[in-house]
Amino acid sequence: MEELASRRGIPVLATALSGGRGIESVTTYHHLFVRGVPDQLQPDSVVVVGQPGPSNRIARLLETGAPVTHVDRWGLFSDISGTMKMGVREDPVAFLERAAPQQQAGWSGEWKRLDQRLRQALNDAIDDAERPTGPGVARALGTLPWSSLVVASSLPVRDVDAHLTRPSWVHSNRGVSGIDGFASTLLGVADRRPGTVGLVGDLSFLHDSNAFLCDSKPGAVIVLIDNGGGGLFDLLPQARFAPDFERFFTTDPRRDFSVLADFHDLGYVDVDSIAAMSEAVGSQVGTEELAVVRIGVDRSDDLGIRSALDAVAAEVLGV
Ligand SMILES: Cc1ncc(C[n+]2csc(CCOP(=O)(O)OP(=O)(O)O)c2C)c(N)n1
Structure with a gap:
């Protein structure tokens, strides 16, 4: 999946549980979509492989109006947001190889650039916390x-x-x-x-x-x-x-x-x-x-960092 995605310029948002995290995957989606999907990242279509994961902000990516296709080898679809347009029972890599065209370099690059900038800013904010x-x-x-x-x-x-x-x-x-x-x-x-x-x-x-x-x-x-x-x-x-x-x-x-x-x-x-x-x-x-x-x-410290991280994200994204 990683090789195919990198070759075609497809941003892959990999959950921690997916086992798909690596240098190429986008991991900041809990904060990247803090005010919805940024304009410059709007997709033409979204493909969900397996479970969308525990972030409720992922739903914002599934609700942009772009068609959402779920692909699962066994036909087990997890349509939590009720936005699934089509379910495909097929090996996900084979499906993407067949159906996902080459993406524009500018758009793919913007996903990568924002993900990296945001990750750095989030890490800095977490490291600054005293408690x-x-x-x-x-x-x-x-x-x-x-x-x-x-x-x-x-x-x-x-x-x-x-x-x-x-x-x-x-x-x-x-x-x-x-x-x-x-x-x-x-x-x-x-x-x-x-x-x-x-x-x-x-x-x-x-x-x-x-x-x-x-x-x-x-x-x-x-x-x-x-x-x-x-x-x-x-x-x-x-x-x-x-x-x-x-x-x-x-x-x-x-x-x-x-x-x-x-x-x-x-x-x-x-x-x-x-x-x-x-x-x-x-x-x-x-x-x-x-x-x-x-x-x-302390629960108020915990709440504090969560809203601080959202504020950091909004600032980085200019939203
Ligand atoms: C068996 C069961 N009982 C109750 C719940 C409702 N519930 C969901 S999250 C949660 C709180 C869990 O607290 P904790 O494990 O201390 O984690 P924290 O919320 O602090 O991260 C509860 C009680 C549940 N999901 N499952």
Whole structure:
């Protein structure tokens, strides 16, 4: 796909979970479409291969009015935005080889140029932050030497999709309803792949913690973002309107995770900065211990960086 796309000048927006991230893919779409698809990037048609991923801003690319074709080898189409014009059951590379013409160099180059400029600006803004945030953790994980990354639902899968750019094995499991099954998935991946790291929020971690009752624990490091419940809900409209928002949506578990780690005989360390998190993960990854690195994140810091990153994007794009 990468070779074909590069030859024809087709921009490829590759999700972290697709395994398709590499130097040629566009990865800033969480921010590139902050105010819709920029004029100079408007497509004539869009081809969706597999799942569109966890960014709700991808929908903006699917809603420009350009025809949207889904291609899947097995005919499994994921039409989340209801914009699918045509579904094609075929090998995606064979389809593109046959149906996607050579693109204009100026248009393809503009995708690449904006993606690179935006990535640099986003990274700079994240690196300037003094306190830990979800995007900061996701960006730092991209610099650490793991073999596989298992990401939980909610903010972890979104932050990794937005800020982890290196080509890598990223796994996730949406469970039955969303946050269930994280620990089981991590243990399964870690059992096969030494050097596995997991990224999870406090509620997802608790939800499947009985998985740690397993017979023999594989070595792995779990980065636990403890932001006092479901931080994702801060980004939804109910954060402004729902009565008793904290009680019914955020649901801060108010638990001491070191007690749970002790109960399950897991290694445990509490850190309060991205640098300390990186050091703890770096020294632990690849060992035979199953260990938790808990990093406390203040939800208002987290919200702050998310709106700051949107503002950075709007400035870079001039929108
Ligand atoms: C089994 C299940 N229960 C509840 C939900 C609703 N839900 C979606 S996201 C979320 C919050 C998850 O919190 P956490 O794991 O701490 O991650 P954060 O939102 O802070 O990233 C909840 C409860 C769900 N998707 N699945």
